[in-house]
Structure formats: structure tokens, C-alpha cells
Amino acid sequence: MKDDVLNVCANTYLQARTIFLESTKASGYDTTGYLNDEKVFTSDIDLYTDVSVGGNLQSKNLLFVLSGTHGVEGYIGSACQAWLAQNTCAFNGKFKIILIHAVNPFGFQFNRRVNENNIDINRNFEKGGIARSDELLNNMVHKGLRPNSYRKYNYLNLVYFLSRCYIRFGVRKTQSAIQQGQYKYADGAFYGGKYSTWSTKLIRTVLNIYKNQFDNCFFLDLHSGLGKYGAAEFYVAENVNSDMYKRAHNALGSVVTSPFNGNSSSCYVHGSLRSEATKILGSKNTIIGTLEVGTYGKLTVLQKILKENYIFQFGSLNDKDQISKELKNIFYPPDLDWRAKYIGHFNKLLFDYFESLK
Numbered sequence: 437m438k439d440d441v442l443n444v445c446a447n448t449y450l451q452a453r454t455i456f457l458e459s460t461k462a463s464g465y466d467t468t469g470y471l472n473d474e475k476v477f478t479s480d481i482d483l484y485t486d487v488s489v490g491g492n493l494q495s496k497n498l499l500f501v502l503s504g505t506h507g508v509e510g511y512i513g514s515a516c517q518a519w520l521a522q523n524t525c526a527f528n529g530k531f532k533i534i535l536i537h538a539v540n541p542f543g544f545q546f547n548r549r550v551n552e553n554n555i556d557i558n559r560n561f562e563k564g565g566i567a568r569s570d571e572l573l574n575n576m577v578h579k580g581l582r583p584n585s586y587r588k589y590n591y592l593n594l595v596y597f598l599s600r601c602y603i604r605f606g607v608r609k610t611q612s613a614i615q616q617g618q619y620k621y622a623d624g625a626f627y628g629g630k631y632s633t634w635s636t637k638l639i640r641t642v643l644n645i646y647k648n649q650f651d652n653c654f655f656l657d658l659h660s661g662l663g664k665y666g667a668a669e670f671y672v673a674e675n676v677n678s679d680m681y682k683r684a685h686n687a688l689g690s691v692v693t694s695p696f697n698g699n700s701s702s703c704y705v706h707g708s709l710r711s712e713a714t715k716i717l718g719s720k721n722t723i724i725g726t727l728e729v730g731t732y733g734k735l736t737v738l739q740k741i742l743k744e745n746y747i748f749q750f751g752s753l754n755d756k757d758q759i760s761k762e763l764k765n766i767f768y769p770p771d772l773d774w775r776a777k778y779i780g781h782f783n784k785l786l787f788d789y790f791e792s793l794k
């Protein structure tokens with residue numbers, strides 16, 4: 437198992453792309469590369485989102501797997517996609533498989549969660565973005581988390597700041613305001629942007645091709661960093677009484693969570709890729725969700741995201757290099773057991789779904 441894991445795990449975006457392209461090609465997938473030509477950044481290499489289609493092309497059971505919506509989380513997502521490509525025959529022609537590799541290739545290449553304009557793609561699918569939480573709370577939290585002070589990302593200062601928010605607004609509400617993101621401060625963390633990004637438009641175009649073209653559809657956007665170390669949750673942002681939630685729960689069991697059920701590490705996020713997929717593909721005969729596997733805990737992850745955001749914008753080259761490695765380790769732990777666990781969770785979801793269609 438460990439050798440198999442090593443074979444699909446990369447250390448750079450380019451390496452990940454090569455493993456992905458070789459694995460899909462060897463299994464007969466047809467791949468189209470979309471060049472990110474926004475050109476607001478300088479990069480020696482061309483950055484692509486690749487869309488590979490394979491499996492049984494006649495099948496009306498669609499399986500979508502996406503990686504790198506949060507760029508740096510793309511390492512483990514890419515490993516899963518390569519793994520699936522290499523093991524496509526295990527599904528006996530049951531699925532037509534669409535793999536979208538590196539939704540946010542800039543973030544993947546530069547070890548950021550966000551894109552070249554500091555925009556969080558997973559908050560960008562609602563045009564003009566609306567902050568849903570209490571305005572006072574939202575202002576306090578997101579103004580407070582802006583990268584305008586070197587001291588801010590110090591662990592103790594962050595704890596002190598969050599405690600003040602908790603006392604005033606409550607823990608759940610504060611965490612929800614942070615996760616829902618903001619549309620006001622372009623230099624801030626969790627910024628959803630004021631226009632549709634290159635990635636957002638591309639995803640919409642691809643999803644629209646498959647609209648009404650299936651009998652069943654299983655859609656997974658692969659993320660990491662939320663929840664307990666190595667533990668998985670498949671987050672379906674639907675009410676627990678909805679048909680999709682019940683369908684997901686019947687097929688996949690207790691790994692399925694919902695922000696409406698109180699059993700998820702995440703709050704409801706507007707403008708997410710997952711909610712856009714539900715809008716386009718519909719909720720009839722679909723299961724649309726996010727696979728999350730936890731790493732180092734909420735506060736550690738938040739502190740690292742804020743520190744990275746500050747240093748990326750204001751730090752020295754050396755500091756940037758260092759924080760980029762730290763952020764990568766937070767979302768893609770070097771620990772082989774964690775990586776094997778992630779691929780194991782992913783594999784189980786696919787096989788449980790496969791079994792549920794029999």
C-alpha cells in the first residue's frame with residue numbers, strides 16, 4: 437500500500453500534473469488542458485487545469501472528482517485522481533469518469549489556498565458575493581484578520597482576538613463568519629472576490645456540458661485541513677431531510693455530514709463550488725459533496741493561513757519560501773500514513789457508491 441501511495445504523491449504542481457497525465461493516458465482517458473492565461477502573475481511554467489474523461493464513455497453513471505479548488509490542497513486530491521485513473525478497471529465499466537485536475541493551478545503551484553488575485557475559489561461562485569452573517573460580527577472578524585500587522589498571526593494574539601469575538605458573538609457564530617468568508621477586503625483571508633474568476637468560469641462551462649446527461653451522478657470536490665487528524669467527512673450541504681442527504685447517507689453511511697445536522701466541522705458556505713455543482717447538475721439522482729480529511733486542528737490551520745497571507749503579501753523572499761513549505765505541510769502532511777488514510781477514505785467512498793448502484 438505504501439509504495440502505491442508513494443507512486444501517486446507528488447512534491448510540486450508540475451510533478452503532480454505529470455503523474456496525473458501519465459496515469460490518465462495509460463488508462464485511456466481523453467484529456468484537455470486549459471491554460472490559465474490571466475497573466476497577472478509571473479511564472480516560469482504554464483499553469484493548466486486539466487479535464488480528463490475516461491471509464492465507460494457510454495455509461496449514464498457519472499463520477500466527477502475535482503482537486504485543487506484550494507490550490508495547496510491539490511496535492512492529496514491529485515494523488516487520489518491518479519489513483520482512481522490507475523484503478524479505473526476495478527469499477528467494471530460502471531462509470532463515466534470526469535477528473536478535473538488543479539481547479540486553481542496558481543494556488544497549487546505556489547502553495548496557496550487562493551488564486552493569483554487572492555480569491556478563494558470556494559467562495560467565488562456567487563457573483564458580487566454577499567456576507568451572510570451579522571454585519572457587526574463580519575466587520576469585526578474580517579477587519580481583525582486583515583494582514584496589516586506583523587503581530588497579528590502570533591498564536592497568542594490570535595487566541596486573544598478570537599476570545600473577544602467569542603465573548604461578544606458566540607463561538608459558533610464567529611467560526612461561521614470566518615468560514616463563510618468575506619467580500620470586502622481583497623488582501624484579507626477567505627476573500628470571495630467581486631467577479632467570477634478564470635477557474636469559476638471554467639468549472640461552470642465543464643459542468644454545463646454534463647447537465648441532463650446522466651441517470652446518476654456522484655460528485656466529489658477533494659479538500660483537506662478540516663476536522664480531526666486523518667478523520668474523514670463527506671460534507672453534503674443539504675438539509676438532513678432532503679432527498680440528496682438521505683441518498684448520500686444510504687449509500688455512504690456515517691461519513692456523510694451536513695452543516696444543518698450539527699455533525700460537520702464546516703459551517704454552511706455560500707458561493708462554494710459544491711453549491712454551484714448542485715445548481716447546475718440538480719439534486720435529482722445526484723450526490724454532491726466535499727471530502728474533507730483533517731490535519732492539525734482549526735486554530736493551527738487558521739493561524740497558518742493568516743501568517744501565509746501576511747507573508748505572501750509583505751514578507752521577504754526567504755520568509756515566503758519558508759511559509760509556503762509550512763502551508764503545504766499543514767494541508768498535505770508529509771506523514772505517509774495520513775496520505776494513505778486519505779486515499780483509503782476516498783477509495784471507500786467510491787466503492788460504497790459503486791455497491792449502492794447494484
Ligand SMILES: [Zn+2]
Nearest residue numbers: 506509659660
Ligand atoms: Zn479546502
